[in-house]
Amino acid sequence: MDVENLAITYRTVYGTLKALNGVNLTVGEGESVALVGESGCGKSTLGLAIVRLLPLNASYSAGRLMLDGKDVATMSNREVVRMRGSTAFMIFQDPLNTLNPVKRVDVQMLEAIHSRARHTNAPFSEGEARKEAVKKLEDVRMPDPESIITRYPHQLSGGQIQRVVIAMGLVMRPKLMIADEPTSALDVTVQAQVLKLMRELQREYRMSIIFITHDINVAYSICDRMVVMYAGEVVEMGEAGHITRNALHPYSQALIASVPRTTKDQGRLTSISGSAANMLSPPSGCRFHPRCPYAMEICSSKSPPETEKDGALVRCFLHGGNTS
Amino acid sequence: MVSNFGLFVVRRAINAAVTLVLLIALVFVLLHVLVPSPVAMARIITGNPRATPAILASIIKANDLDAPLYIQFYNYLIGILHGNFGTDTLYHVPELQEMQAYLPVTLELVVVGQIIGVLIGLYTGAIAAANRNRAPDYGMKALYLTTWSAPIFLVGFIMQLVVAYWLNLLPATGVVDPTLIPPPAVTGAPIIDALLAQNWVYFWSAVQHLILPAFAIAVIGFGLVTRLGRASMIDALDRDYVKLAYMKGLSKGKVVWGTAFRNAMIPIITLVALLFAFSVGGAVIIEDVFAYHGMGFFTVNAIYNDDYTAVLAFTVITGIAVIVANFVADILYAVADPRVRLT
Amino acid sequence: MARRPIRSSGQVALKTGSAAAETKDVKKGASFYLEYIRKDKPAFVGLLIIAAFMLFAIFEAIMQELANVIGQPDLGWMLLPTNPLALTFDLKLEPPSLADFPANILGTNFQGQSILSRVLYATPHDAAASVIVVGSAIVVGMFLGTAAGYYGGWVDEIMMRLTDAFLALPALVLAIAVAILIGGGFTALLYALMIIWWPTYARFFRAQALTLRNKAYVEASKLSGSNSFAILVKHIIPNSVDPIIAYATLDMGTVILTYAALAFLGIGVSSDYPEWGAESAAGLQFFPLQWWYSIMPGVVIAIVVVAFTLVGDRLQDLIGGRTTY
Numbered sequence: 003m004d005v006e007n008l009a010i011t012y013r014t015v016y017g018t019l020k021a022l023n024g025v026n027l028t029v030g031e032g033e034s035v036a037l038v039g040e041s042g043c044g045k046s047t048l049g050l051a052i053v054r055l056l057p058l059n060a061s062y063s064a065g066r067l068m069l070d071g072k073d074v075a076t077m078s079n080r081e082v083v084r085m086r087g088s089t090a091f092m093i094f095q096d097p098l099n100t101l102n103p104v105k106r107v108d109v110q111m112l113e114a115i116h117s118r119a120r121h122t123n124a125p126f127s128e129g130e131a132r133k134e135a136v137k138k139l140e141d142v143r144m145p146d147p148e149s150i151i152t153r154y155p156h157q158l159s160g161g162q163i164q165r166v167v168i169a170m171g172l173v174m175r176p177k178l179m180i181a182d183e184p185t186s187a188l189d190v191t192v193q194a195q196v197l198k199l200m201r202e203l204q205r206e207y208r209m210s211i212i213f214i215t216h217d218i219n220v221a222y223s224i225c226d227r228m229v230v231m232y233a234g235e236v237v238e239m240g241e242a243g244h245i246t247r248n249a250l251h252p253y254s255q256a257l258i259a260s261v262p263r264t265t266k267d268q269g270r271l272t273s274i275s276g277s278a279a280n281m282l283s284p285p286s287g288c289r290f291h292p293r294c295p296y297a298m299e300i301c302s303s304k305s306p307p308e309t310e311k312d313g314a315l316v317r318c319f320l321h322g323g324n325t326s
Numbered sequence: 327m328v329s330n331f332g333l334f335v336v337r338r339a340i341n342a343a344v345t346l347v348l349l350i351a352l353v354f355v356l357l358h359v360l361v362p363s364p365v366a367m368a369r370i371i372t373g374n375p376r377a378t379p380a381i382l383a384s385i386i387k388a389n390d391l392d393a394p395l396y397i398q399f400y401n402y403l404i405g406i407l408h409g410n411f412g413t414d415t416l417y418h419v420p421e422l423q424e425m426q427a428y429l430p431v432t433l434e435l436v437v438v439g440q441i442i443g444v445l446i447g448l449y450t451g452a453i454a455a456a457n458r459n460r461a462p463d464y465g466m467k468a469l470y471l472t473t474w475s476a477p478i479f480l481v482g483f484i485m486q487l488v489v490a491y492w493l494n495l496l497p498a499t500g501v502v503d504p505t506l507i508p509p510p511a512v513t514g515a516p517i518i519d520a521l522l523a524q525n526w527v528y529f530w531s532a533v534q535h536l537i538l539p540a541f542a543i544a545v546i547g548f549g550l551v552t553r554l555g556r557a558s559m560i561d562a563l564d565r566d567y568v569k570l571a572y573m574k575g576l577s578k579g580k581v582v583w584g585t586a587f588r589n590a591m592i593p594i595i596t597l598v599a600l601l602f603a604f605s606v607g608g609a610v611i612i613e614d615v616f617a618y619h620g621m622g623f624f625t626v627n628a629i630y631n632d633d634y635t636a637v638l639a640f641t642v643i644t645g646i647a648v649i650v651a652n653f654v655a656d657i658l659y660a661v662a663d664p665r666v667r668l669t
Numbered sequence: 670m671a672r673r674p675i676r677s678s679g680q681v682a683l684k685t686g687s688a689a690a691e692t693k694d695v696k697k698g699a700s701f702y703l704e705y706i707r708k709d710k711p712a713f714v715g716l717l718i719i720a721a722f723m724l725f726a727i728f729e730a731i732m733q734e735l736a737n738v739i740g741q742p743d744l745g746w747m748l749l750p751t752n753p754l755a756l757t758f759d760l761k762l763e764p765p766s767l768a769d770f771p772a773n774i775l776g777t778n779f780q781g782q783s784i785l786s787r788v789l790y791a792t793p794h795d796a797a798a799s800v801i802v803v804g805s806a807i808v809v810g811m812f813l814g815t816a817a818g819y820y821g822g823w824v825d826e827i828m829m830r831l832t833d834a835f836l837a838l839p840a841l842v843l844a845i846a847v848a849i850l851i852g853g854g855f856t857a858l859l860y861a862l863m864i865i866w867w868p869t870y871a872r873f874f875r876a877q878a879l880t881l882r883n884k885a886y887v888e889a890s891k892l893s894g895s896n897s898f899a900i901l902v903k904h905i906i907p908n909s910v911d912p913i914i915a916y917a918t919l920d921m922g923t924v925i926l927t928y929a930a931l932a933f934l935g936i937g938v939s940s941d942y943p944e945w946g947a948e949s950a951a952g953l954q955f956f957p958l959q960w961w962y963s964i965m966p967g968v969v970i971a972i973v974v975v976a977f978t979l980v981g982d983r984l985q986d987l988i989g990g991r992t993t994y
Contacts, residue, residue, distance in 0.1 A: 055569050058458070079578075087575035094566040102567045102585055104592070104663060117575040154664045167570065174574065348834040353846070356864075360850040471982075475922065475974035477929045479949055480967030483956070487964070491957040498957075607839030611930055615953075629849060629934055641838065641846040648837045 003029045003052065003090075003178055003210070009064035010044075010051055017282050021047045021060070023234045026308065029178065034204055034211040036221030036242065038257070039231035045214045048231075049180045052212075053090050054082050070177065084121050087114070091176035095183040097163035101155035107166055108151040111135035114173045138169040141206075143199055161192035168200070172207065179204075180212045185220065197224050218261055222246050230254045233289040240314025250316045252294045288319065296320060334660050342653040349645045350406055353638060354399050364391035411639035421639040425624060429643070430514030431501060432613070432620030436605050438536060439543025443605075444598055447548040451555020452587060458560060466556070470549035478608045482542045482615035489538060496538055499617035503531040539616045546608045547601040554597050558590040565589070592663045599655030603648045715979030722973055725789070726796030733793065749786045776961035784962065787943035788969050794855060795945060795973070798928045799921035802862045807917060809863075810870025815906060817871070818878025828875065832868035840865060840927055848936045858937030862924065869920075870913065877909035919981030922974040929970050945970050 010022040022044045029035050037045040050056050051067060054074055062075035070089050077085065094100050102110055112131050119126035139147035142165040155163060164184055171179055181200065185193040201224055204211050215221050221228055221242065228245045230238040230253065238251040249255040285292050291301035298319060306319045361367050368385040386392055405411070411421035454466040473481065490498035502508070502516055509523035517536065520529035562568065563586045571581045613622030621640060628636035660666050707713050729749075776784050817828035835843070848861040881887065890903070932938050932946025945966045952963030 050569075053573065055572060083575055083577055086573050091573050092569070094569065096566060099566045100570055102571070102589070103665060104588055113571075113576065114574040121575055156665045170570070170574065344830065345833045345837060348830050349837050352831075352834045356847060357850065360847065471975060471978060472971065475926075475978050476971040477926050477933075477946070477949075477967050477974075479930070479933050479946070480964065480971060483949070483960070483963050483967065487957050487960050491960075603837070603839040607841030607930075610841060610845075611933060614934070625845070626934060629845065629936065632849075634849060637846055637849050641842055644842045645838050648839065652837070 003027075003070070004066075004068040005048075006066045006068070008048075008051070008062070008067055010047055010056065010060055011063045012057075012060045019282050020284065021234050022051070025065070025231075025234075025236050027229060027236065027239070029210050029212060031177070031210055032204075032208045033227065034201075034213065034225040035227045035229060036225035037212060037214045037229050037231060038216065038218055038221045040216055040257075043231045044234040045231050046182055047234075049092060049182050049212065049214050052178070052180060053086055053092050055092070087118065087174035087176060088121060089176060090178040090180060091171040091174050092180040092182065093164070093167045093171060093184050096187050097160040097167075098187075100167050101163055103155050106152060106154055107158075108132065108135060111138070111151070111166075111170060111173065114170045118174055134173070135169075138172050139166070141172060141203070142166075142169045143195075144169070159192075160188045161196060164188065164196055165199070168196075168203070172203065175207075176209065178210045178212065180214070182214045183216070186215070186217070193220070200224060218246065218257055230257065233284055235289060235317060236308070236315070237290065237317045238314060240312075244312075244314060248312070250311060250314060250321050251290075251318045252296050252320070253290050288317075331660065334666075335657060338653055338656045342649050346646065346649050347403065349649065350403055350642060351399065353642055353645070354402055357638065358395060358398075367391050406642060411642060412635040421635060424636065425621065425639060425643065427514065428619065428621045428624045430518075431516065431618070432606075432609055432622060433647075434515040434517060435536065435539055435613075435618065435620060436543060436602070436609050439540040439609075440547060440598065440602060440605050442540055443544030443547040443601070444551050444594070446544065447551025448555050448591070448594065450548075451552040452559050452582075452590075454552065454556040455559035455563065455590075456582065463556075466552055470552045473545045474549035478542070478546060478611045479615055481545050482539070482612050485538050485542055486615065497535050498538075501532065501535055501619055502528065503535075506531055535618070539612050539618050542612045542615075543605050543608055546605055547598075550597060550601060551594060555590065555594060558593050559586060562586040562590040588662075592659065595655050595659045595662060599652045602651040602655075603644075606644050606647060709983050712979045712983035715976035715983075718972065718976035719980060722792065722976070723796055726792045729789065730793035730797070733790075749789050776959075776965060784948070784965050787948060788945060788966055791943045791945055791948075794942070795925050795928060795970075798859060798862065799924045799977075801859055802866050802924045803917050803920050805863045806866040806870045806920075807913065809867040810872075811874050811906060811909070813867070814871035814874030814876075815878045815909065818875035819882050821879075825875070828871060832872050835865065835868040836872075840923075841930055844927060844931055845934065845936060848931060853937060854939065855937055855942070858928070858931060861937075862927065866920075866924070873913055873916070874909055877912070881908055915981055915984035915987070917981075918977055918984055922977030922981065925970065925974055925977070929967075 005025055005027040008022055008025045009020065012019040012021055025044075025048060027035075027048075037048065039045050047056070047060075051060075051062065052069065052074060054077070067074040069085065072081065072085075074082075074085070101107070112128065112135065115131040115134060116126055118124075119131075135151060136147045139150060144150055144162065144165050150158065150162065150166070155166075158166070167184075184200075185196050188196065197220065200211065200213075203209070211225070213221065213225055225242050228238075228240065228242040229236055230245070230249075230251065232253050238245060238249065238254045245254060246258055249258055285302070287303045288294070288297075288301040288306050291297045294301065300319055304319075306317050308315050308317050309321055310316075311321045358367075364386045365382055368382040368389075368391055391398070409422050411425070450466050450469070454463045457463050486498050489495050497503075506528050508516070509519045509525045509528055512519050512522050516532040517529060520526070520532055563582070565586075567589075568581060568586050571585045576584070609620065610622035610625055612618065613620050614626050617623070621643070625637060625640045627633075628640065813828060817825045843865045844861050847864055848858055851857040851861055890899075929944075929946035929949075932944040933950045935947065935950065938944050938947040948966040949963050952959070952961075952966075955962050
């Protein structure tokens with residue numbers, strides 16, 4: 003998947019909201035990338051943009067979003083329907099609402115299998131489909147899949163629901179799996195299990211994963227590459243370990259620093275001063291400058307370009323781009 | 327799974343029964359609060375404002391009007407459960423006998439009217455939701471605003487005026503062409519009876535006479551259904567499981583109607599039950615406007631003639647009908663939404 | 670792995686006692702509501718209509734009272750285009766026309782009286798009904814509902830069952846039954862409506878009480894020794910009222926509709942007062958040729974109720990969420 007200079011804008015009653023601005027991102031086959039940032043930074047928007055599930059008042063105002071060689075923004079409806087599921091699949095945050103509450107799990111899984119069969123012009127038999135559904139549930143390490151499959155979503159726990167959703171995704175055999183904070187609503191032990199599961203599945207199926215989260219620790223544990231976003235822009239991008247050890251952008255540094263460590267006594271917890279940027283009228287120049295402890299004069303007037311440094315991509319005048 | 331549902335039905339049935347008893351109690355209490363003394367009560371029963379004390383006394387004796395209230399209530403309750411709604415003040419026959427010719431007619435009208443209203447409302451609601459904040463949405467909003475705000479008799483009058491009198495498309499009043507011979511009364515509802523007897527002339531006439539009043543009844547509820555349908559649909563379309571449905575590669579039609587609509591419909595069921603009560607009330611007026619001889623007509627006559635027993639009987643019957651409708655709605659709700667069966 | 674969500678304020682929020690964080694729910698003042706309504710044009714028009722309706726009703730009511738007290742009937746229709754109670758047989762049943770503006774825009778009835786004048790004359794009753802019935806329903810519902818929600822237990826059970834029974838019956842049917850038992854007349858009709866109107870509000874206040882009684886400031890209040898009654902009055906009730914304002918506005922329209930329906934059936938109507946619903950019913954015998962007699966009063970009712978509905982709808986958008994109680 004290749005995102006080039008993508009911009010997404012929303013029309014709202016309060017004005018035009020630039021949710022994404024000049025985003026560049028490439029995800030190759032089998033790669034796992036984490037999108038990290040605080041709420042409202044645009045990471046979910048990017049995820050939805052990839053599968054064209056943005057709300058009606060959003061538009062792809064600039065740039066291209068190439069998925070498997072085709073621009074998502076200009077795809078026809080039929081292509082989009084085919085793309086969803088087979089090329090890219092997305093799972094969501096809140097387990098309570100992710101599955102259709104009025105249909106049983108087996109019905110919903112069969113829907114997915116049937117849909118895939120239709121798109122690939124493959125034969126469909128209910129018996130076979132049922133077996134496949136059970137098998138996929140086994141693949142996601144669901145204990146006792148035979149009985150789970152006859153239940154309704156409200157009878158399952160959060161962790162079980164997410165597994166079912168992942169299984170559904172696997173049914174579709176996507177090349178890219180986008181996970182939008184799938185573990186934020188789960189408690190810590192379940193979260194660890196689901197993460198471990200996703201890592202294993204990714205290796206088994208050779209899927210690319212885009213993992214959207216606000217939690218750096220989770221991002222680090224599951225992904226090779228990390229993309230830090232702030233106010234609709236990519237501010238830093240690079241190899242996960244590299245970034246956590248040696249973050250370049252002030253925002254990334256602040257994010258990492260604010261995570262409490264259980265090992266050593268850190269003293270007071272650090273936090274990032276100020277509040278999130280107003281997306282209707284974002285700060286001029288570098289969008290982070292009002293909250294940046296290292297802000298320079300140029301930061302408020304010009305927007306820093308993406309520069310390469312030490313193998314990572316940074317959008318900050320501290321590390322280059324400052325040609326005056 | 328099955329027993330879960332069965333338990334649910336039983337629980338709801340008990341609930342309904344309790345509410346029914348309470349309802350009858352309420353009517354009883356209201357009656358006795360507003361008509362405090364046995365003498366006043368007796369006066370009501372005779373319907374004769376100039377009854378002599380002797381007559382009143384005999385009535386008090388005959389109906390146990392000076393017995394303690396709880397005994398009277400017990401008698402009343404038992405009476406109703408046996409179908410005894412009192413004796414008509416005017417005609418001095420059991421109320422049930424008076425009413426039974428009219429009940430099925432009104433039931434037919436209200437049920438048909440409601441179905442029409444709900445179907446149209448669901449459709450317009452879904453359209454409004456799909457076209458949120460665009461022209462069709464605003465159009466629908468204007469429509470349901472006016473239909474909801476207009477008094478029921480106005481709706482009836484306008485329909486009668488335009489369709490029946492000015493355009494001459496449908497008959498203006500009555501249940502059926504009076505010159506026709508009615509089919510044997512199996513259910514008492516004209517259209518059903520005609521269907522059963524395959525009396526097509528009668529059937530067609532009855533249908534023609536039903537359309538306008540039924541649509542008037544539909545108008546009563548249509549606004550609310552549209553409103554709730556739209557809101558419910560918008561809410562459903564926003565949910566993650568709709569996005570997931572798209573992710574499974576389902577087409578827009580399948581997602582909107584098969585997934586979102588299916589979920590959005592659930593709260594409508596409760597609304598429909600509520601509307602049923604509303605529609606029965608509205609039927610009283612509509613039947614007056616269209617001279618449609620059902621329970622409404624019966625009640626209006628009772629009001630004009632100060633026939634208190636009849637009015638009370640009508641009230642109790644309506645209450646029973648509404649409670650039954652709510653019970654059915656509860657069951658349907660549980661069928662539609664599996665989450666509810668645990669309660 | 671310790672997890673700490675990074676809030677949008679950039680602060681890492683430690684879990685402190687929530688009691689310190691919320692002291693009171695924010696209340697919005699009347700000016701805020703006004704401003705909000707103004708932004709939506711239809712709602713604003715509705716508000717103007719309501720204001721005109723109420724103001725006119727008040728003035729007309731004063732005039733009618735004065736007329737009765739002083740014994741000068743003229744005062745009753747000073748504000749109206751023509752005398753609504755006079756008999757001028759030469760103007761029988763004119764259709765709506767622009768002649769003699771504005772007296773004849775709604776036409777005349779079989780006694781030659783301007784329908785507009787008659788409708789305007791009856792305005793005080795409808796205005797009074799909507800305010801009094803809804804007002805009393807709120808007050809009664811507030812006491813009963815809040816108590817039921819706050820204290821819970823069997824008080825609550827009884828209240829729920831009672832309101833269930835009331836709500837099982839259609840408002841119109843119950844109103845007919847009660848009205849016919851009480852007797853005729855306007856005040857009797859008002860009483861009838863007041864008796865049946867409160868259950869919805871009781872339910873609403875109960876729901877509010879249930880939610881609010883768990884709030885932190887209520888706990889704080891209890892700890893500092895306030896008795897239940899004080900808590901109810903100081904905390905729970907003021908915070909319950911805001912959301913019903915929207916519903917109450919809508920409900921005033923509903924009262925007018927029910928009132929008109931009852932008048933249509935002849936309940937609570939006296940022969941010298943041209944109630945809106947009764948006027949419509951009186952026109953039945955002239956239907957369809959002189960259709961305006963039946964239709965026009967209904968149209969006026971519709972306009973007034975639309976106004977209430979527009980404003981109420983708008984307020985409900987403000988509360989957010991859909992109609993629930």
